[in-house]
Amino acid sequence: MSERDPIDLLYQPRSIAIIGAKKRAFGFGAGLPRFLLDIGVDPDRLHLVNPKEKEIDGLPVYPTVKEVPGDVDLAIVIVPALAVPRVIGNCIEKRVKVVNVQSAGFAEVGAEGAKAQEEMGRLAREAGIRIIGPNCVGVVNVPGRFATCEVDLDAIRPGGISVVAQSGVFGNVLMDWAPSQDIALGKLATIGNRADIDESDMLDYLGKDPATRVIVMYLEGVKDGRRFIEAARRTSLEKPVLVYKSGETEAGKKATLSHTGSLSGPDAIFDGVCRQAGVIRARDLLELFDMARAFEACPLPKGRRALVVTGSGSQGAMAADRLVQCGMELPEMTAESVAELRSQAPDWMNVGNPLDIGPSGLFALGMKLAMTDSHIDAVIAVPIAPWKVIKPALEMRTEEVSRQMYVAPALLDEAAERTLLIAPMGHPDWVKTVKRFFGPRAPAMATPQNAARALAAMCEYREWREVRTT
Amino acid sequence: MSERDPIDLLYQPRSIAIIGAKKRAFGFGAGLPRFLLDIGVDPDRLHLVNPKEKEIDGLPVYPTVKEVPGDVDLAIVIVPALAVPRVIGNCIEKRVKVVNVQSAGFAEVGAEGAKAQEEMGRLAREAGIRIIGPNCVGVVNVPGRFATCEVDLDAIRPGGISVVAQSGVFGNVLMDWAPSQDIALGKLATIGNRADIDESDMLDYLGKDPATRVIVMYLEGVKDGRRFIEAARRTSLEKPVLVYKSGETEAGKKATLSHTGSLSGPDAIFDGVCRQAGVIRARDLLELFDMARAFEACPLPKGRRALVVTGSGSQGAMAADRLVQCGMELPEMTAESVAELRSQAPDWMNVGNPLDIGPSGLFALGMKLAMTDSHIDAVIAVPIAPWKVIKPALEMRTEEVSRQMYVAPALLDEAAERTLLIAPMGHPDWVKTVKRFFGPRAPAMATPQNAARALAAMCEYREWREVRTT
Numbered sequence: 001m002s003e004r005d006p007i008d009l010l011y012q013p014r015s016i017a018i019i020g021a022k023k024r025a026f027g028f029g030a031g032l033p034r035f036l037l038d039i040g041v042d043p044d045r046l047h048l049v050n051p052k053e054k055e056i057d058g059l060p061v062y063p064t065v066k067e068v069p070g071d072v073d074l075a076i077v078i079v080p081a082l083a084v085p086r087v088i089g090n091c092i093e094k095r096v097k098v099v100n101v102q103s104a105g106f107a108e109v110g111a112e113g114a115k116a117q118e119e120m121g122r123l124a125r126e127a128g129i130r131i132i133g134p135n136c137v138g139v140v141n142v143p144g145r146f147a148t149c150e151v152d153l154d155a156i157r158p159g160g161i162s163v164v165a166q167s168g169v170f171g172n173v174l175m176d177w178a179p180s181q182d183i184a185l186g187k188l189a190t191i192g193n194r195a196d197i198d199e200s201d202m203l204d205y206l207g208k209d210p211a212t213r214v215i216v217m218y219l220e221g222v223k224d225g226r227r228f229i230e231a232a233r234r235t236s237l238e239k240p241v242l243v244y245k246s247g248e249t250e251a252g253k254k255a256t257l258s259h260t261g262s263l264s265g266p267d268a269i270f271d272g273v274c275r276q277a278g279v280i281r282a283r284d285l286l287e288l289f290d291m292a293r294a295f296e297a298c299p300l301p302k303g304r305r306a307l308v309v310t311g312s313g314s315q316g317a318m319a320a321d322r323l324v325q326c327g328m329e330l331p332e333m334t335a336e337s338v339a340e341l342r343s344q345a346p347d348w349m350n351v352g353n354p355l356d357i358g359p360s361g362l363f364a365l366g367m368k369l370a371m372t373d374s375h376i377d378a379v380i381a382v383p384i385a386p387w388k389v390i391k392p393a394l395e396m397r398t399e400e401v402s403r404q405m406y407v408a409p410a411l412l413d414e415a416a417e418r419t420l421l422i423a424p425m426g427h428p429d430w431v432k433t434v435k436r437f438f439g440p441r442a443p444a445m446a447t448p449q450n451a452a453r454a455l456a457a458m459c460e461y462r463e464w465r466e467v468r469t470t
Numbered sequence: 471m472s473e474r475d476p477i478d479l480l481y482q483p484r485s486i487a488i489i490g491a492k493k494r495a496f497g498f499g500a501g502l503p504r505f506l507l508d509i510g511v512d513p514d515r516l517h518l519v520n521p522k523e524k525e526i527d528g529l530p531v532y533p534t535v536k537e538v539p540g541d542v543d544l545a546i547v548i549v550p551a552l553a554v555p556r557v558i559g560n561c562i563e564k565r566v567k568v569v570n571v572q573s574a575g576f577a578e579v580g581a582e583g584a585k586a587q588e589e590m591g592r593l594a595r596e597a598g599i600r601i602i603g604p605n606c607v608g609v610v611n612v613p614g615r616f617a618t619c620e621v622d623l624d625a626i627r628p629g630g631i632s633v634v635a636q637s638g639v640f641g642n643v644l645m646d647w648a649p650s651q652d653i654a655l656g657k658l659a660t661i662g663n664r665a666d667i668d669e670s671d672m673l674d675y676l677g678k679d680p681a682t683r684v685i686v687m688y689l690e691g692v693k694d695g696r697r698f699i700e701a702a703r704r705t706s707l708e709k710p711v712l713v714y715k716s717g718e719t720e721a722g723k724k725a726t727l728s729h730t731g732s733l734s735g736p737d738a739i740f741d742g743v744c745r746q747a748g749v750i751r752a753r754d755l756l757e758l759f760d761m762a763r764a765f766e767a768c769p770l771p772k773g774r775r776a777l778v779v780t781g782s783g784s785q786g787a788m789a790a791d792r793l794v795q796c797g798m799e800l801p802e803m804t805a806e807s808v809a810e811l812r813s814q815a816p817d818w819m820n821v822g823n824p825l826d827i828g829p830s831g832l833f834a835l836g837m838k839l840a841m842t843d844s845h846i847d848a849v850i851a852v853p854i855a856p857w858k859v860i861k862p863a864l865e866m867r868t869e870e871v872s873r874q875m876y877v878a879p880a881l882l883d884e885a886a887e888r889t890l891l892i893a894p895m896g897h898p899d900w901v902k903t904v905k906r907f908f909g910p911r912a913p914a915m916a917t918p919q920n921a922a923r924a925l926a927a928m929c930e931y932r933e934w935r936e937v938r939t940t
Contacts, residue, residue, distance in 0.1 A: 031859065081818065104828065105818035108783075113818075135818075150858040167784035169828075172856035176897035218784060246784060251800045251823075252791035258820040259783025284788070284919045285895075286756075313578075313730065314637035314688060314716060318754070321722035330721045348551065348575035348583075348605075350728040353721075358574065358639075386642035388620040389501065425755075427646035449754045 006098040006130040007197065007205045010148075011141040011187055013074035014045060017065050017096070019087050020079035020103075021048035021056055032076065033057045035150045047072065065090045072096045076138060076148050081105030081113065084134065088120050092127040099124070100148050101133035102168070107193045108135055108260055121195035135260060136192025137168035140175060142185045143211060151175040159184020160213030161292045164202040166191055166220045166260050182444075183289050184296065186212050193260050198223040200231035207235035214295045216288060217243045220256035222270070229277050236278030237468060240295045240461050243281050244288045245270060278464040280457045286446045287453060293443040294421055294454035300462040301378035301419040305331050306455055308354035308448075309366045311384035315425060316354030319380050319448035326456030330354075333376065337369040371415035378419035378458075380451045381442070383434050387427035394433065412441055419458065421451040476568040476600040477667065477675045480618075481611040481657055483544035484515060487535050487566070489557050490549035490573075491518035491526055502546065503527045505620045517542065535560045542566045546608060546618050551575030551583065554604065558590050562597040569594070570618050571603035572638070577663045578605055578730055591665035605730060606662025607638035610645060612655045613681060621645040629654020630683030631762045634672040636661055636690045636730050652914075653759050654766065656682050663730050668693040670701035677705035684765045686758060687713045690726035692740070699747050706748030707938060710765045710931050713751050714758045715740055748934040750927045756916045757923060763913040764891055764924035770932040771848035771889040775801050776925055778824035778918075779836045781854035785895060786824030789850050789918035796926030800824075803846065807839040841885035848889035848928075850921045851912070853904050857897035864903065882911055889928065891921040 022030045034057050036046055043059060047068040053061040062068050065075055065087070075096045077087055081103050091099050106117040117134060124131045132138060138148030143158035149172065156178050163185065165171045171190035178185055187209065189202050199219060206212045215235065222228045235241055247256040248267045274281050282288035306328045310316040320330055330353045332338065341351045344365065350356045355370065357363045363383060370379045412420070420442045424434035435444050445451040492500045504527050506516055513529060517538040523531040532538050535545055535557070545566045547557055551573050561569050576587040587604060594601045602608060608618030613628035619642065626648050633655065635641045641660035648655055657679065659672050669689060676682045685705065692698045705711055717726040718737045744751050752758035776798045780786040790800055800823045802808065811821045814835065820826040825840065827833045833853060840849045882890070890912045894904035905914050915921040 031862075035858075105816075108820065109818050150856060152858055165784070167782065169782040169854055169856075170784040173782060173785070173854055173896040176857045176900060177895060180898045220784070220787060244788075246787035246791060248791040249794035251794045252787045254822070255783065255787040255790045255824050255826075258822055259787060259826060284917050286917060312637065312639040312643060313725065313728070314635070314640040314690070315643070317690060317716035317722045317725040318714075320725045321716060321718040324719035324721045346575075348579050350578065352724070352728055354725050356725070356728065384639055384643055386620060386639075387646045388505075388622055392501075425647060426643040428650045430646060447754050447756060 005205070007201065009073045009097050010100065010132060010139050010189075012144055012146060015047070015071055015073050016041065016045060017047040017049055017068050017072045017075045019049040019065055019075055019077045020083075021050050021053070021061065023053065023056055031150050032078070033059060039145055039147065039153055041146075065094050065096065068094070073098065074148075075099045077101045077103060077133075079103060081116070081134075085116060085120065088123060088131070092123060092129060096129060098130045098132065100136075100138035101131055101192075101195070102137055102148075103133070104135040106134045106195070108258055117193055117195045124196050131196035132189065133192045134195060135168065136190035137171055138190060140171070140185070140188040142187070155179040157182065157184045158186070160186050160211060160296050161216060162186040162206045162209065162212040162214070163188045163216045163218070164191060164199055164206070165189070165218040166194070166199075167218060168192060170218050181289060183293060194223050200224060200227040203231040203235040203241065207238045213239060214292050215239060215241045216292045217241065219243060219245045220247055220260050222273075225273065229273055232273075232277035232279050236461075237465060241277075241279045242288060242291050242295070242457075243274060243279050244283075244285065245281070278461060278468075280461060287450055290445045290450040291454045291457050294445070294458060295461075297440060297443040298419045298421070298458070299417055300458050301455060302417075303377040304459050305329050305375060305377045306380060306452075307333065307370050307373070307376045307378075308380045308382065309357065309363070309370050310354055310382035311357050311359070311363060312382060312425075313350070313354070313356045313358075315382040315384060315423070315448050316356050319382060319423070319452050320354050322449040322452035323380075323455070326453055328452065328456050328459065331375045333369060333373045337373045340369060341366065368411055371411055371418050371420065376418075378455050379421075380448065380455065381420065381422045381438070382448050383422065383424055384426060385430060387430050390430065409439065412439065416441070419455065421445055421454060423448045423451040475675065477671065479543045479567050480570065480602060480609050480659075482614055482616060485517070485541055485543050486511065486515060487517040487519055487538050487542045487545045489519040489535055489545055489547045490553075491520050491523070491531065493523065493526055501620050502548070503529060509615055509617065509623055511616075535564045535566065538564070543568065544618075545569045547571045547573060547603075549573060551586070551604075555586060555590065558593060558601070562593060562599060566599060568600045568602065570606075570608035571601055571665070572607055572618075573603070574605040576604045576665070578728055587663055587665045594666050601666035602659065603662045604665060605638065606660035607641055608660060610641070610655070610658040612657070625649040627652065627654045628656070630656050630681060630766050631686060632656040632676045632679065632682040632684070633658045633686045633688070634661060634669055634676070635659070635688040636664070636669075637688060638662060640688050651759060653763060664693050670694065670697040673701040673705040673711065677708045683709060684762050685709060685711045686762045687711065689713060689715045690717055690730050692743075695743070699743055702743075702747035702749050706931075707935060711747075711749045712758060712761050712765070712927075713744060713749050714753075714755065715751070748931060748938075750931060757920055760915045760920040761924045761927050764915070764928060765931075767910060767913045768889045768891070768928070769887055770928050771925060772887075773847040774798050774929050775845060775847045776850060776922075777803065777840050777843070777846045777848075778850045778852065779827065779833070779840050780824055780852035781827050781829070781833060782852060782895075783820070783824070783826045783828075785852040785854060785893070785918050786826050789852060789893070789922050790824050792919040792922035793850075793925070796923055798922065798926050798929065801845045803839060803843045807843045810839060811836065838881055841881055841888050841890065846888075848925050849891075850918065850925065851890065851892045851908070852918050853892065853894055854896060855900060857900050860900065879909065882909065886911070889925065891915055891924060893918045893921040
């Protein structure tokens with residue numbers, strides 16, 4: 001039988017031990033046994049460990065992991081920091097494949113914690129077992145329906161965006177946030193203080209994972225700069241890697257040191273590393289996940305020529321400003337497209353780029369031309385309508401409104417090679433309506449600015465990769 | 471009887487004419503008569519004008535405004551561009567006080583349109599009547615329940631944030647967006663191409679309007695630089711003025727020229743104007759309205775010393791990074807506060823700034839000290855909890871959870887002088903819960919970064935004003 005990758009066993013363990021399992025009550029990790037049973041873990045393959053308990057949630061409890069019958073692929077450790085070294089020793093004796101240390105109280109609290117953490121990593125490496133943590137909540141596998149922490153798996157749309165987060169809480173918050181943001185998640189790893197498994201290991205694993213299409217990272221610092229550059233470059237050749245990094249300033253660095261014991265170097269150096277390795281940086285979480293959704297859903301633009309189609313001159317100008325600031329071009333459409341639009345457009349309508357449709361009823365025509373015009377590589381659509389006006393129209397004569405305002409699904413299918421992002425603004429029901437009309441091939445960005453930034457990021461990535469693969 | 475300010479009559483007209491009123495159907499301005507009746511305009515004071523109709527929505531229709539019986543405070547003009555000059559002539563003859571020209575097709579479409587628009591402005595000035603527009607949707611008065619365009623007044627929370635937008639559609643989108651963003655709106659003006667009333671007039675009006683606490687502007691260009699600087703400076707001494715300006719780049723400038731016929735100058739010059747006049751610039755709409763809500767709800771910080779209280783090291787680091795980038799300080803709390811926290815904190819907890827509470831149950835204590843500590847001027851709270859864990863706890867023992875996690879309302883009242891922003895992240899129900907616990911005195915920002923930026927903007931504004939008023 002061939003050895004399975006221990007990181008793979010983290011995401012789909014055949015048997016699990018929870019070390020430090022508690023009688024169910026309020027508090028960190030307390031609901032975990034019940035949660036694992038609820039998501040379908042076989043009770044015969046779920047083993048609880050706690051010297052003070054005999055039975056929890058109907059399962060027998062063993063004094064140490066050594067008494068657990070059979071092999072243990074994954075041990076989840078939620079004991080106090082002082083007890084962790086002994087527990088790791090037991091895991092090594094038991095030949096556990098991978099250990100998720102969720103306990104906090106290591107490098108993030110001072111020198112002694114850092115020493116204990118280092119020792120833990122050394123022991124694991126010598127024994128040939130892997131550790132994820134300490135100070136994290138482990139992993140979530142959305143399509144595979146497994147998690148080492150309590151999350152609402154049913155609420156999250158499974159997809160190809162995989163996430164590596166240094167912070168456990170970040171992972172939890174993301175899982176809570178993802179459904180309302182329609183972020184289609186694959187595999188999440190919270191790597192905490194990185195006694196062993198670090199961001200470079202995760203890049204290598206997710207780079208080869210066929211289910212992962214985009215990798216998103218939240219980092220507070222890089223453990224080994226050289227390894228990171230190499231892993232990031234290797235991975236970027238396979239799929240996009242997007243990063244938000246804290247510790248951009250001295251105060252942020254101090255915060256990350258006390259949070260996950262990370263030493264983050266000068267921000268400009270990290271910036272340079274990212275550029276070299278084809279890694280895209282984001283400035284806040286909205287931007288980070290807008291970019292992730294764009295990369296996941298869209299083909300990369302073939303060039304930097306973008307067209308903005310909008311019903312709002314103001315939103316169009318905002319998108320245009322940000323596009324130019326991000327190094328994109330806003331060319332004129334072909335003479336044929338312009339002539340076709342002019343022949344139908346009212347006098348006041350601006351046939352340019354942005355293409356400001358206004359209330360002309362020509363949004364669908366504009367979109368048809370935008371998606372096929374040979375001067376254009378990518379399209380940002382910012383459909384706008386006052387809800388009070390459009391709502392009765394939508395209710396009363398959906399067909400006419402559809403013809404005037406929306407792109408035919410057939411057109412979107414035909415123009416499948418063209419990158420298309422939307423930035424619907426206004427009433428929540430209007431935003432929902434627009435998303436439904438455009439469907440999943442045109443991800444919705446939080447702002448026209450974010451749409452512009454996402455397009456530019458896709459171009460940067462394509463250009464970086466082209467140079468290195470041709 | 472003293473003359474009322476014509477801009478005031480825009481917001482609360484005693485009598486209205488709709489010139490170009492249409493039989494109700496889909497399309498721009500078509501539902502306006504019905505809408506005005508529905509929001510409570512007295513049918514005896516609502517007059518419809520259209521030479522082709524005799525009756526609409528049960529109201530008589532006059533061939534021109536001149537046949538309307540009695541005085542007309544406000545004429546709303548929705549006729550084609552070519553008919554506008556004749557209509558303006560009629561309004562002058564009728565001695566209408568203020569005219570809202572909603573029609574498009576003027577400076578934004580070329581030289582002839584610009585000429586017609588200029589002529590319209592000249593005639594109005596000579597005759598002593600005021601015009602708002604063309605190419606806009608006029609005004610909305612949320613607390614006063616009046617609007618010249620169809621918006622859902624019942625959905626919008628009345629408040630002290632007044633908005634001046636060059637774009638009509640921007641105004642409409644904002645009205646649709648405001649309820650879901652909990653933006654408490656006062657008066658909105660869309661000024662379009664500014665044949666007469668411009669951003670400087672509106673600044674002077676809103677600066678003196680006692681119901682307006684914060685002024686938010688969407689500009690595509692400034693009509694008269696000198697007047698704007700003076701009006702902005704005057705107004706900033708009274709209340710904060712926040713601006714998002716399109717046309718930051720050449721492409722954006724081109725877009726604004728064809729949108730509202732605005733010539734926007736070099737962006738760096740506008741930046742300098744804003745700094746001189748105490749005007750705060752925002753980078754996107756989320757930031758713009760986050761800042762507006764912060765200015766409306768909070769006292770200005772007395773200094774730049776900020777403390778971040780969080781349950782998430784990652785969110786804390788993000789806030790810290792942006793605070794420092796915006797010129798804020800993150801001092802240590804007093805020795806007393808630190809000692810009180812240390813005496814109750816678990817080993818792993820980081821008693822610093824950010825104050826990362828983690829799952830210690832000390833959030834309420836941290837907040838109590840943050841709101842009273844003498845080293846601190848302003849607080850950003852980023853309360854975090856995994857929803858799957860906190861939800862049953864909230865349901866089962868609200869009191870204990872409240873004690874551990876939330877700030878007592880009495881404390882918030884006592885510390886009324888301290889600026890407090892929150893940036894709740896995660897599950898939508900968690901975000902709602904946090905907002906409810908904190909109440910309206912702690913506005914919720916979209917991201918920790920936006921909270922940091924809003925605090926810094928409040929400091930910039932306070933410092934600007936202090937120098938000029940002491």
